[in-house]
Amino acid sequence: MKPMLPEPVLERFQPLRSGLINLYKYENQEFWFERGRLLLRGNNGSGKSRVLALQLPFLFDGEISPHRVEPDGDPAKALAWNLLMNQYDDRLGYTWIEFGRQPKSGPAKFVTLGCGIRAIKSVDGLPNRWYFVTEQRVGLDFCLVTENRQPL
Numbered sequence: 265m266k267p268m269l270p271e272p273v274l275e276r277f278q279p280l281r282s283g284l285i286n287l288y289k290y291e292n293q294e295f296w297f298e299r300g301r302l303l304l305r306g307n308n309g310s311g312k313s314r315v316l317a318l319q320l321p322f323l324f325d326g327e328i329s330p331h332r333v334e335p336d337g338d339p340a341k342a343l344a345w346n347l348l349m350n351q352y353d354d355r356l357g358y359t360w361i362e363f364g365r366q367p368k369s370g371p372a373k374f375v376t377l378g379c380g381i382r383a384i385k386s387v388d389g390l391p392n393r394w395y396f397v398t399e400q401r402v403g404l405d406f407c408l409v410t411e412n413r414q415p416l
Contacts, residue, residue, distance in 0.1 A: 267403055270296055272364030272372050280364045280374075285408055285415050286357030287346050287381070288314050292409055318346065318359045323377045326395060344383035344391045353385045356415045358408045362401060374401055378408075380415075 270280045278300035284290040288311055295302055295315065304312040313335035322333055328343045347355040360378035367373065376398050383391035400406050409415050 269401060269404060270364075272366045272374075273299065275365055275367060277363040277365045277373075277375070280362045281402070282315075282319050282359075282361040283402060283408075284315065284318060284357070284359050286355055287318055287359055288349070290315075292413060294403075314346070319361050323359065323361055323379060323395075326379070326393075328390065328393070342390075343381065343393075347381060347383040347391065348385055354383070356380065356382045358415060360402055360408070374399055376400060376402060378402075380408075 272278060272280060279297045279302070281294055281296050282302075283292070283294040285292050290311065295304075304315060306312050317333050317335050321327070327333075330339045330342050331337045333343050333346070334341045347357050358378055358380050360376055362374060362376045364372055364374045376396075378396045378398075379393055380396075381391050381393045398406075402408060407416065
């Protein structure tokens with residue numbers, strides 16, 4: 265059975281969904297946009313700003329300096345901190361965002377931008393990371409986690 269996923273309604277690309285896997289306090293969280301907009305609500309410190317910082321503009325430019333991926337710009341919280349959080353020794357995670365558009369004729373078009381990140385506590389330096397761009401959809405055409413919820 266195909267999962268129910270949001271479909272684009274505009275001719276121009278708009279964000280439809282995004283997700284974080286093993287980043288910050290998010291084990292496997294998906295966020296759905298409504299007509300290209302996202303509303304995040306929660307208490308201070310719950311991670312609203314971090315969701316945005318780990319997705320846009322990060323997925324467009326790949327800039328990982330703390331002033332770009334940290335909402336408060338704390339230089340002690342480099343990208344690896346969002347994975348390890350002073351409690352893990354080795355952790356793999358993903359951040360991704362899906363865009364879609366509906367042309368005047370023909371099927372809907374999709375593009376997914378993503379980044380896989382692995383940090384190891386015993387390894388100094390930048391975390392290993394890889395980027396992907398695809399017309400496939402997370403959870404429909406490909407998965408980023410196993411059935412046991414382990415990141416691939």
